[in-house]
Amino acid sequence: MSEVVQPASLALAVSRPKTSPFDWRRAVPLLLAAPLLIYMLVFYALPVVAMLLRSVNDPTWTLSHYATLLDDVVFQKTFWITINTSVTVTLGCLILGYPVAMGLVRAKSMAPFILVVILLPFWTSVLVRSYAWMVLLGRHGLVNEALLALGMIDRPIRILNTPLATQIAMIHILLPYMILPIANALRQIDPSLIRAASGLGSTPFMTFRQVILPLSMSGVAAGTLLTFVLALGFYITPAMVGGPRDITLSMLIAQQVDQLNWAYAATLSAVLLATALAILAVARKLPGVGNAFRTSMR
Amino acid sequence: MTGMGTNGAGSGPVSGRGASVTLSNLEKTYDRANAAKAVDGVSLDIRSGEFLTMLGPSGSGKTTTLMMIAGFETPTAGDIAIDGKSVVAMPPYRRNIGMVFQNYALFPHLTVEENVGFPLKQRGVPKAERAKLVAEALELVHLPGYGARYPRQLSGGQQQRVAVARAVVFRPRLLLMDEPLGALDKQLRENLQLEMRRLHADLGITFIYVTHDQEEALTMSDRIAVMNDGKVAQVGSPEDLYDRPDNRFVAGFIGESNFLPAVVRGMEDNIVIAECEGALIRALCPGRPASGEKVTLTTRPERLRFADGVWAGTPPQNRLSVTVTEAVFAGERCRYMLQAGDGTSIVLKEPSSATIRRRAVGERAEIAWSVADTILV
Amino acid sequence: MMLGRILPASIVGLILFFLAFPIVVVAIVSFSSATYLTFPPPAFGLRWYEAYFSNPDWLKPTWVSLWVAAAVVVLATFLGTLAALGIARLPKGLRIVAASLILSPLIVPGIVVAIGIYYAYARYGLVGTPIAMVLAHTCLAVPFVVTSVTASLSGIDPRLEQAALSLGATPGATFFQVTLPLIQPGVLVGALFAFITSFDELIVALFISGTGAVTLPRRMWDDLRFQIDPTIAAVSTLTIVLTAALMGAAHLLRKRAERNRTAISSAAA
Numbered sequence A: 001m002s003e004v005v006q007p008a009s010l011a012l013a014v015s016r017p018k019t020s021p022f023d024w025r026r027a028v029p030l031l032l033a034a035p036l037l038i039y040m041l042v043f044y045a046l047p048v049v050a051m052l053l054r055s056v057n058d059p060t061w062t063l064s065h066y067a068t069l070l071d072d073v074v075f076q077k078t079f080w081i082t083i084n085t086s087v088t089v090t091l092g093c094l095i096l097g098y099p100v101a102m103g104l105v106r107a108k109s110m111a112p113f114i115l116v117v118i119l120l121p122f123w124t125s126v127l128v129r130s131y132a133w134m135v136l137l138g139r140h141g142l143v144n145e146a147l148l149a150l151g152m153i154d155r156p157i158r159i160l161n162t163p164l165a166t167q168i169a170m171i172h173i174l175l176p177y178m179i180l181p182i183a184n185a186l187r188q189i190d191p192s193l194i195r196a197a198s199g200l201g202s203t204p205f206m207t208f209r210q211v212i213l214p215l216s217m218s219g220v221a222a223g224t225l226l227t228f229v230l231a232l233g234f235y236i237t238p239a240m241v242g243g244p245r246d247i248t249l250s251m252l253i254a255q256q257v258d259q260l261n262w263a264y265a266a267t268l269s270a271v272l273l274a275t276a277l278a279i280l281a282v283a284r285k286l287p288g289v290g291n292a293f294r295t296s297m298r
Numbered sequence B: 001m002t003g004m005g006t007n008g009a010g011s012g013p014v015s016g017r018g019a020s021v022t023l024s025n026l027e028k029t030y031d032r033a034n035a036a037k038a039v040d041g042v043s044l045d046i047r048s049g050e051f052l053t054m055l056g057p058s059g060s061g062k063t064t065t066l067m068m069i070a071g072f073e074t075p076t077a078g079d080i081a082i083d084g085k086s087v088v089a090m091p092p093y094r095r096n097i098g099m100v101f102q103n104y105a106l107f108p109h110l111t112v113e114e115n116v117g118f119p120l121k122q123r124g125v126p127k128a129e130r131a132k133l134v135a136e137a138l139e140l141v142h143l144p145g146y147g148a149r150y151p152r153q154l155s156g157g158q159q160q161r162v163a164v165a166r167a168v169v170f171r172p173r174l175l176l177m178d179e180p181l182g183a184l185d186k187q188l189r190e191n192l193q194l195e196m197r198r199l200h201a202d203l204g205i206t207f208i209y210v211t212h213d214q215e216e217a218l219t220m221s222d223r224i225a226v227m228n229d230g231k232v233a234q235v236g237s238p239e240d241l242y243d244r245p246d247n248r249f250v251a252g253f254i255g256e257s258n259f260l261p262a263v264v265r266g267m268e269d270n271i272v273i274a275e276c277e278g279a280l281i282r283a284l285c286p287g288r289p290a291s292g293e294k295v296t297l298t299t300r301p302e303r304l305r306f307a308d309g310v311w312a313g314t315p316p317q318n319r320l321s322v323t324v325t326e327a328v329f330a331g332e333r334c335r336y337m338l339q340a341g342d343g344t345s346i347v348l349k350e351p352s353s354a355t356i357r358r359r360a361v362g363e364r365a366e367i368a369w370s371v372a373d374t375i376l377v
Numbered sequence C: 001m002m003l004g005r006i007l008p009a010s011i012v013g014l015i016l017f018f019l020a021f022p023i024v025v026v027a028i029v030s031f032s033s034a035t036y037l038t039f040p041p042p043a044f045g046l047r048w049y050e051a052y053f054s055n056p057d058w059l060k061p062t063w064v065s066l067w068v069a070a071a072v073v074v075l076a077t078f079l080g081t082l083a084a085l086g087i088a089r090l091p092k093g094l095r096i097v098a099a100s101l102i103l104s105p106l107i108v109p110g111i112v113v114a115i116g117i118y119y120a121y122a123r124y125g126l127v128g129t130p131i132a133m134v135l136a137h138t139c140l141a142v143p144f145v146v147t148s149v150t151a152s153l154s155g156i157d158p159r160l161e162q163a164a165l166s167l168g169a170t171p172g173a174t175f176f177q178v179t180l181p182l183i184q185p186g187v188l189v190g191a192l193f194a195f196i197t198s199f200d201e202l203i204v205a206l207f208i209s210g211t212g213a214v215t216l217p218r219r220m221w222d223d224l225r226f227q228i229d230p231t232i233a234a235v236s237t238l239t240i241v242l243t244a245a246l247m248g249a250a251h252l253l254r255k256r257a258e259r260n261r262t263a264i265s266s267a268a269a
């Protein structure tokens, strides 16, 4: 059938007078996007790529910089600390974030208040929040004073400049990134499902286990991945409140740049970037995560 | 109307206040990969000042045709002429066509006044005159005094009126409407249908109206173009379509129809004689079907009568023996399901009246109807 | 039953306390009258705000930050809005490529972006100039503008633009009289995000602000290396108030735009 029809319609299409062979209106979207695309290429993408290339073309084309990482003790220790910190922080955020997300979704008159308490730190700069933890965790900081006053310790303990301080501050900073996607997912659960479950005699705990938790998993996955990827790249907080010897990958990279060791810095950057991208690539494959992820990135 | 209405398509061989529109072999394919045509060879002559309705099931290409007339879609093939001048290469903003969208598409950031004044502003009408014309247009749709409101402060029906006022304030010679009443409840629809008719009479411009509500089409239109699968199945006045459907699709889509399988036995002038369930049935037929050909005859349920009692013996008539299989009383009418011979089911609708005897299920009866109400499709 | 309610509520309360408390402490410390950092303050006063406002070493970076952020707002909002308009109409393949490039600063670790920019800008002698700060911060701010404008664009009924064209508005008039007013809240929100992104940014500033374009966060960072005196608390409190006010404004704008939209569609439905 279509063989018969096509030549006729083709002939008609060809015989129609065309205003011009090139319709400039089709190019408008690209023309609108072009200035920014060129800008981003010139001032951001090409610089980053040029820097990353130092990992394979310094002094000549070589993969030796990557090969040496395999028995580079400093790198391995740093990488491990970075992963370890990110995992700990992500778990901490999950444990603290889930109840708050539930509270946010369940609360009625309190919801705006809870939202502000979540968003206020979210909107405050990482630098200021890290500073706040310096104030709190210092030798004469509030936490030490409180512990002394309660008689739980008899001399100030060292919290600032330890991995614990980094973890506490990072959890504080990243918690909203965990709460918001989970709250999003919880909000989308049909309340009649929960009513139905309790109508069928489920205890609140069973309802949570069998209905709420499974249905909020996409939000949990999105929040977890987002938090983890962001934690991987943390620089300011560990540098300010962390221990002098517990350096993260970002800090090691900065150190190498200070020493103008570009090839090594570029290699480490490539590893850090590849790790983050690999996790995101996996994240996009998970059902439901891609969506929750996108909405929470706004 | 200074400086308006002559922009773009307004010039040319003008007849009357409404534009004439000619669609010739219009085709539209959205997707090159799957070559299904959304509009497939539509040819229509819409006369100046006519109220033409495009009626058809969902996906039959009504909106696509309208969008091509308005200039938002480019035809894959074919031509659109307004007042005899091809407009396919003309951008929508120069076509000078009024358009009412299904969800009204009122600008949420503008007041009613600014919405209605929008087309005038584009045409450079001075402020004072603009205010006067806007007031007139709001008067026309019975919404005077609503100018300062925002669209969100209006009900659905009021929003619809504003959309109409905005589409006619610049005196276009052609008004396109895509299911403008689709979002409203039944009562409001019926009121507004009357108002649209009145508006059409007042303005005297050409209306092309899209709906999938056949009752709406039948009550409002001068002519209806029934669309199916991207093609025009039939164009004609409401009476034409109802009484003389050209094909089975139109007969089935507009109103209710009985379809009787039959075999042609002969011709008398314009009347075909066909055998159906053992009886000879006469039907109107434009063509000349060959003897022995299998055909379908169609007739409307309310044109059938039980042949005993008052109707007995009034010629010329088709007659058929049937058995009542279902009888439903529906207030003003009784509705019967009948079975003829070996299984053709037939619907018959009879006005309910104390003088007419109601039939019982299982009863045998003879039905009769006029040859003029029988069409071969 | 009571316990079943009070227990979760108090846990949530504690976590919220954990979120808010550090910031509250900074604000309180900033009003301390003590000459050293201590909590709770022995008495309250504005001496640290005075210290801030009377010290050119603080005021100059503040002005640099404000000017850089203002320039970033202009550049990022202009480029980002144009691009968002274009990207929405690009064919799918190109759209994904363009969006990946533009949104990638959200995902690429800050240190990688920072040293990449440092590496290239140093070659062209840009390091230590406010221009370099503006150029770099614009890249970081643009994703927020593009996402915000794209979101408001996708909320616009395409029939509104068609309606404008059918009413005789040229494509240009349609853009300025219909599209732009409708996406305006999204553009404003994007601009606010752009401002805050630049105003709070530190990592890139650490590498490229040099000595000629020291921004406020950079100045705070340098100061923190030697001392944590309450001036920083005062500065922090001021920036918290500023960003919270801007973010609150953004939030209200978004809410209002949403309300507009839903009111219309529910009346038409």
Ligand SMILES: Nc1ncnc2c1ncn2[C@@H]1O[C@H](COP(=O)(O)OP(=O)(O)OP(=O)(O)O)[C@@H](O)[C@H]1O
Residues within 6 Å of the ligand: B030, B031, B037, B038, B039, B056, B057, B058, B059, B060, B061, B062, B063, B064, B065, B212
């Ligand atoms: N923008 C588009 N892209 C691709 N296909 C389209 C597009 N618009 C319509 N179609 C297809 O073209 C055909 C005709 O659609 P059209 O909207 O014209 O139908 P319609 O008669 O207006 O239907 P309805 O009564 O549901 O509004 C349908 O098969 C539809 O799927």
Ligand SMILES: [Mg+2]
Residues within 6 Å of the ligand: B062, B063, B064, B178
């Ligand atoms: Mg349609």
